[in-house]
Amino acid sequence: LRGCSVAQQTFILEQLQSWSSLANHPLLLPVLLTGYIRQLLRHQTKLLWDDLLYAETESGQTGAPVMNALPKGHRDCASIANIVLGVIQMGSSWESYTSVLILCIKSIHESISHINTVTPYHRKEITEIQSAILTERLEFVSHKCSTMLWDIQFFLKRAEAQMAAVSPPK
Known part of the structure; x- marks a missing residue:
């Protein structure tokens, strides 16, 4: 696991232990990594959402205020605009990365189908069972990505x- 952070190594090792019955399937690791990447993107998305809610609360310019938060309405618009600009810029990146992840999931799904067709007869039954489990996992991650x-x-x-x-009129 060279090149992985400690958190990445921990995640992969824990997942390999949990999915040990599928360890000999060639696409187990790509399937596990899609779940990991989705978790990272979800975390980053939540941080952006928090930033947006903060900006809305600070500006007082919202029709849907955060519960139990009093609009401040006194912070300067330039700093709020910078926060919102960051949300838009990074949100666009996370949107793109999520779309790419969905495409990767589709590609892995196609590869699973190919593996099932080239598997030797004596391994076919176990490979098909493993592939069905991995396909189910991919579908779950794909649905989570679509929602995200x-x-x-x-x-x-x-x-x-x-x-x-919050932008001044031109």
Whole structure:
């Protein structure tokens, strides 16, 4: 696991232990990595959402305030605009990365189908069972990615509205 951070190594080793019955399937690691990348993207997406909610609360320019938060409305618009700009820029990146991850998942799914067709007869039954389990996992991660993509698109629209609200008229 050279080149991996300690957190990445820990994740991979824990996953390999959990999925040890599939350890001989050639696509186990790519399937596990899609889950890891989705978790990273989800974490980054949550941080951006938190930044957007902070900007909305600070500006007081929102029709959907955070519960139990009092709008401040006194912070300077330039610093709020910078926060929102960061949300838009990074959110666009996470949107792109999530779309790419969905494409990677589709590619791995196609590779699983190919492996099933080239597997020697004496290993075919076990490989098909393993492939079905991995396919189910890929579908789960894909659905989570699709949901995350919709979330990102939602808060990008909300960030654009916030940017319009805090930007000085030209």
